[in-house]
Amino acid sequence: MKNRQQIFIVSLLLLLLVITSAGQASEFRRTFLLEAGARYEVSVRIKTDLQDAATLASVYIHNEHGQYLRSTQLSRSLAGPNQWQHISTIVTAPIGALRATVVFTAPEGVEMEWDEFNIRRVELDLADEELIRQGLVYTGLIVDARGLNLQRGMSPKVYSESGQLVYAGVAVSYGFLQEAGIASYGQELSPDLLRRIQPDDTVKVSPLVVTALDIIGTTESSVIISDSDAQAILDALDTYDFLARYSVVFLID
Known part of the structure; x- marks a missing residue:
């Protein structure tokens, strides 16, 4: 289904579209703007210095007043150590949503590196929705x-x-x-x-x-x-x- 997704970059709504410079820490955090009802794919390349490090991606959504609305979390065990792996998660902005903060974290004491951070808006066509409906x-x-x-x-x-x-x-x-x-x-x-x-x-x-x-x-x-x-x-x-x-x-x- 993912291959049939029409994915395009949102140029006006996002605070940050692509970060190509690499970084290193135990936590990586970015904030971006949302359009209520829209779907976004948030992705990053990550590697750690530990075998099977359980990296966690968390997305926290807030309204224009800064009030918390919703969050989603995605856990991935990274193949490694020191092997780049692509991690992505889909976020749907609820009614009233204005911005989201995505946080990638590694376990305490684990060194994490990242690059190629992307935020993209995702549109599903009717055929994709039919696949979901039909199971x-x-x-x-x-x-x-x-x-x-x-x-x-x-x-x-x-x-x-x-x-x-x-x-x-x-x-x-x-x-x-x-x-x-x-x-x-x-x-x-x-x-x-x-x-x-x-x-x-x-x-x-x-x-x-x-x-x-x-x-x-x-x-x-x-x-x-x-x-x-x-x-x-x-x-x-x-x-x-x-x-x-x-x-x-x-x-x-």
Whole structure:
């Protein structure tokens, strides 16, 4: 779907369009203007000095009076160390929105470098919206770990065979963690479990199903999947970031 997006640079609405000079710190922050109802793609190239550093992209939206309206967060584990990786997230400006601040952060003690920061306005054509409506994009992840004696956990993780951290739910709030958790569990795909990966009632459930190869960790609550399945997940996130919405289900014994 992303290949069919008509993307154009907004020249009048943004405080900052492109930053090509590189920087280095544990946090990178920029503010830009919004048009209510419009969609924007915010992207940057980042690398860190640590393997599988969980970099967090946060976007905070405010109105003309500086009042907070909404935020969105995207967590990515960077391949590395010292390998450039492109990170992007889509922001939709709600009614009354005037400006947004995007913040990219790395864990404490991790050195982060960035360049090629871009803000672009994104328009979806009717064909793209139809794909979403028909459920032809993935809306969530199902990890089939049956037969491995996987244990339920508060912070289950998904790793690739080569050791890349694919999912950890690091940006979850304590309240959400207590109420819903970063994943759901079940022996079969019941209607309740499917609702976990359904964005809303107007969108069909379309899960990306992967098979766990082994369990890992002292609590035996994390899994290893194949490198090809890990890449399929990362590719799917370019269209719809279901991991940022914790749309994850583990099938267990």
